[in-house]
C-alpha cells in the first residue's frame with residue numbers, strides 16, 4: 268500500500284480508462300471512515316485536477332429528498348449506520364456518470380462493502396484506476412462528526428458508533444481487496460497533527476528539564492500529604 272500525506276499529488280498519476288455506456292471513463296474511489304474528510308478533500312481535488320466529485324452519500328440523501336419510493340428505506344438504513352443495497356446506489360452513480368459531460372470521476376464513499384464492489388464491477392465493467400484511502404483515528408473522526416453541524420440524521424453518537432462498526436467489518440475488507448492489487452494510496456489524515464503534538468510535548472519536556480527535580484519533590488510531598 269502506498270502512503271502519502273498530500274492527497275492532490277496522488278491524483279496526478281497515470282490513470283487507466285474504462286467504458287460506461289459507450290463512454291470512456293476514469294474512476295478513482297475515495298474511501299475512509301465516517302468523518303475522515305473524504306468529502307472535504309474531494310472538493311479540493313476537483314478544483315485542481317478536473318475530476319467530477321460523485322458522493323454516494325449525497326446521491327442517496329438527494330434520493331430521500333426527491334420523495335422516491337426507496338426514500339424511507341434509505342433513510343432508515345442511514346440512521347442505523349447500515350449500507351443501502353447495491354442496486355440502488357449503483358443506479359444513482361451510473362445515472363450521474365452518464366449525465367455528466369466529464370469523463371473523470373472521484374467516487375466518494377463507494378464501494379462501502381464487498382457487495383457494492385462486486386456489483387459495480389459486474390454491472391459497469393469499470394475497475395478503478397486507484398483508491399484513495401483516508402486513514403484517520405476513530406477519536407478524531409468522532410470529534411469531527413459531532414462538530415459537523417450540517418443537520419445530518421447520522422451525526423449523533425449512537426449512529427456514529429454503528430457506522431464505525433460497519434466501516435471496520437464491511438468497508439475495510441474492500442480496502443484490503445484493492446490493497447492486494449496494489450491500487451491503494453493511503454492518506455495519513457491526522458499524522459501531521461499527531462507529529463506536531465509529539466514535537467510540542469518533546470519541546471515541553473526539554474524546556475522543563477531544569478524544573479523536573481523540583482516538580483518531583485512537590486509531587487512526592489503531595490502524595491505523602493506533607494507540606
Ligand SMILES: Nc1ncnc2c1ncn2[C@@H]1O[C@H](COP(=O)(O)OP(=O)(O)OP(=O)(O)O)[C@@H](O)[C@H]1O
Pocket residue numbers: 299300301302303304305306307308324376411412414415416
Ligand atoms: N483536515 C481537517 N481538519 C479538521 N476538520 C476537518 C478536516 N477535514 C474535514 N474536517 C471536518 O470534519 C467533518 C467531516 O468531514 P467530511 O464531511 O469531509 O468527512 P467525510 O469523510 O466525507 O464524512 P462522511 O463519510 O460522514 O460523509 C466536517 O465538518 C469537516 O469540515
Ligand SMILES: Nc1ccn([C@H]2C[C@H](O)[C@@H](COP(=O)(O)O)O2)c(=O)n1
Pocket residue numbers: 301322323324325327344345348349350351352356375376377378379383421430
Ligand atoms: N456506498 C454507500 C454510501 C453511503 N451509504 C449510506 C450509508 C452511509 O452511512 C450514509 C452516508 O454516506 P457518506 O455521506 O458518509 O458517504 O449513506 C450507503 O449505504 N452506501
